[in-house]
Amino acid sequence: MIEVERVESPAEWNALVDRSDQTTPFHRYEMLSVAAEHSGAELIPFVGVKGEEPIGIFPIYSLTKGLFRTAVSPPPELEVNYLGPAQLPANGAKQRKVERQQTQMVDAVFEALEAEIDPHYVHVRTGDGYADIRPFLWNGFGATPRFTYVVDIDRDTDDLFMSFSSDLRKNVKRSGDEHDVVVSEGDVSDAGRIIRGAYERHAEQGVGYSVPPAFVQDLYRSLPDDVMRVYTLHADGEFLGGTITVENETTVYRWQTVADLDSDVSVADILDWEIIKRSVDRGQTRYDLVDANLKRLSNYKAKFNPTVRTYYELERGTATFDVAKRGYLWLRKHGHI
Numbered sequence: 603m604i605e606v607e608r609v610e611s612p613a614e615w616n617a618l619v620d621r622s623d624q625t626t627p628f629h630r631y632e633m634l635s636v637a638a639e640h641s642g643a644e645l646i647p648f649v650g651v652k653g654e655e656p657i658g659i660f661p662i663y664s665l666t667k668g669l670f671r672t673a674v675s676p677p678p679e680l681e682v683n684y685l686g687p688a689q690l691p692a693n694g695a696k697q698r699k700v701e702r703q704q705t706q707m708v709d710a711v712f713e714a715l716e717a718e719i720d721p722h723y724v725h726v727r728t729g730d731g732y733a734d735i736r737p738f739l740w741n742g743f744g745a746t747p748r749f750t751y752v753v754d755i756d757r758d759t760d761d762l763f764m765s766f767s768s769d770l771r772k773n774v775k776r777s778g779d780e781h782d783v784v785v786s787e788g789d790v791s792d793a794g795r796i797i798r799g800a801y802e803r804h805a806e807q808g809v810g811y812s813v814p815p816a817f818v819q820d821l822y823r824s825l826p827d828d829v830m831r832v833y834t835l836h837a838d839g840e841f842l843g844g845t846i847t848v849e850n851e852t853t854v855y856r857w858q859t860v861a862d863l864d865s866d867v868s869v870a871d872i873l874d875w876e877i878i879k880r881s882v883d884r885g886q887t888r889y890d891l892v893d894a895n896l897k898r899l900s901n902y903k904a905k906f907n908p909t910v911r912t913y914y915e916l917e918r919g920t921a922t923f924d925v926a927k928r929g930y931l932w933l934r935k936h937g938h939i
Contacts, residue, residue: 604657604706606714609649618649618659624688624731625659627848627855628676632824634661640817641665641677648714650707658707660687664719670923673721679812681858683750683892684729684913687711701734708737722923730890730911738916746915749894751908752853755878756887762878767905773868774875781837781867785876788832788844790822796832796844799860813858818846835861835873843869845877853888854881874906 609615612631619625627633631647638645643663650658663677676682687708692700715721724743728735730752735745755762763771777783797815804811822830825848834844843861847854854877861869878889891903894910 604650604652604703604710606648606650606660606707606710609647609659615647615649615659618656618690619688622659622688622690624729625850626684626729626731626853627825627829627850628682628684628729629659629661629688630825630829632826632829633682633821633848636817636820636824637677637680637682638663640814640820641680643674643677646673646715646718648711650703650710652703656690657692657703658687658689660707660711661685662711662715664721670722671719673715673719673724675726680817681813683855683857684727686726686728686732686916688729688732701736704734705737705740708741712741723919724917726914726916728914728916730913732913735914735916738914741918743916743918746917748913748915750911750913751891751894751900751903751906752911753878753889753891753906753908754887755882755889759879759882762882763875765907766875767907770868770871770875770905773871777837777867777872782839783835783837783867783872785833785835785873788834790819790832792834792844793818793822793830793832793846795841796834796846796858796860799843800858803860803863818858833873833877835867835869835876837865837867837869842867843873845873847877849881849886852886853890854878854886855890856892870902871905 615631619629634645634647641663643665646662646664648660648662649656650660662673662675665672665674665677676685689704726738730750739745794815797813797818801811822832829849831847831849832844835842842865843859845859846857848857849855856874859870859873861873881889891906891908894900894903
């Protein structure tokens, strides 16, 4: 049988993260611990083991709101896009054994959660590498498919550029011809500047945005140099935007970005293309544009000729939580809160 235990050692945890092809930079211990600090949640870094052999990881946060106890992965309001469980290599095990072990690990995690915190509500958002969500369905979870765009960048940059839409190519060339455009890697202060700019842009659009600049800056200080990068774009000496990526050996995640939409420089197009070229040079093979769920954003991201990838929102609530949730929604609808 599979048992679960906590692994509190950052080095031991990250070694497991590095072994799995289903993990993301959001699974790194530095990311998990900084997110716990800024969300006010308790991190529970579960590892599924068979005997002494790890077979999977499942980081979870325990968070109490009022009278209700929740277990979430990832924590809310920090734009941590992917988390949830990840399998470790099965070393040639047959599919039946792999499925049995993963099902037992998910079962064991929720048994441990019920014994420790007895949550009223559980919410999990997976990465696109974790495709088999049946253990959650068998545990009474509802599943909602979500989508992202991933660009295959494991090819010649000339061929890659020609695969993009014609308007994107024209924008990049025109901006470079008409302006002195410089894309540079920035520092922790630039990370804060990008997040503050994102706050302003979302406010102008009437869209909520809840990522604290201090959270991103703490991540920048905590993560290894090759996991988070901050890119800034200046044109004719003026700062016009920037992008923060998080990365592993294979995939670059376009995490947070801001661009001056009033400029005649195609800021976002140039930033994305420059980041892609540099990622190709480093040998990375995937560029995750992060989120293809909003139509207004998908229209832009589709210009990169990406592939649609699926991940999942998984949730389960007790009857008590469901009643409270319905009451909360009724009060909001009728203007009482």
